[in-house]
Amino acid sequence: MLKLYGGARSRASIVQWYLEELSIPYEFVLLDMQAGDHLQPEYLKINPMGKVPAIEDGGFKLWESGAILIYLAQTYGNLSDSVTELATVTQWVLFANATLGPGIFVESSRDREVQRLLKPLNDRFSHQPFLLGNDFSVADVAVGSMLAYVQIMLKLDLSAYPAVVEYINRLSQRPAFQKTIGSRSH
Numbered sequence: 001m002l003k004l005y006g007g008a009r010s011r012a013s014i015v016q017w018y019l020e021e022l023s024i025p026y027e028f029v030l031l032d033m034q035a036g037d038h039l040q041p042e043y044l045k046i047n048p049m050g051k052v053p054a055i056e057d058g059g060f061k062l063w064e065s066g067a068i069l070i071y072l073a074q075t076y077g078n079l080s081d082s083v084t085e086l087a088t089v090t091q092w093v094l095f096a097n098a099t100l101g102p103g104i105f106v107e108s109s110r111d112r113e114v115q116r117l118l119k120p121l122n123d124r125f126s127h128q129p130f131l132l133g134n135d136f137s138v139a140d141v142a143v144g145s146m147l148a149y150v151q152i153m154l155k156l157d158l159s160a161y162p163a164v165v166e167y168i169n170r171l172s173q174r175p176a177f178q179k180t181i182g183s184r185s186h
């Protein structure tokens with residue numbers, strides 16, 4: 001069975017959300033990060049960087065949440081073999097992890113980046129329910145989880161971006177979200 005390694009409150013919830021969306025059986029290996037389980041030699045064999053999440057699928061080990069999401073989409077989801085489709089999904093996953101997350105969570109860049117990044121997202125969600133159009137995809141897991149964390153953890157006022165708020169609400173209603181990321185807010 002696929003193993004997902006994570007901490008109680010960690011980015012492993014993003015991967016767990018997608019595993020639940022795909023109805024893939026998995027075992028969540030809960031590391032006690034306070035106790036430093038993620039820095040022990042046994043876990044460093046899975047991710048030498050000592051970070052979560054990581055997965056083991058058969059003999060295959062993979063870390064970095066974005067890479068894991070794309071692997072799952074290709075292996076178990078409906079991501080096609082199209083180079084352009086893969087590139088577009090990769091664009092959104094990297095945007096979430098390398099641009100949106102750092103831009104908003106790093107306090108020194110927050111004021112500048114919130115306006116710059118949320119305005120085009122708001123424009124997009126004014127015309128379509130999900131990032132790629134009418135259908136939910138792995139791109140929504142990556143970007144949507146980051147936006148949900150902005151609401152849950154930073155409690156920013158997003159009322160200037162109503163379509164983004166509606167998008168987060170739309171994602172929050174998904175059972176797989178509620179079982180994973182959503183349970184953080186309670």
Ligand SMILES: N[C@@H](CCC(=O)N[C@@H](CS)C(=O)NCC(=O)O)C(=O)O
Binds near residue numbers: 038050051053063
């Ligand atoms: N870019 C990485 C970030 C991984 C990361 O920083 N994970 C945190 C938990 S959310 C971690 O393992 N921190 C432990 C540490 O730095 O000691 C990803 O998305 O997987």
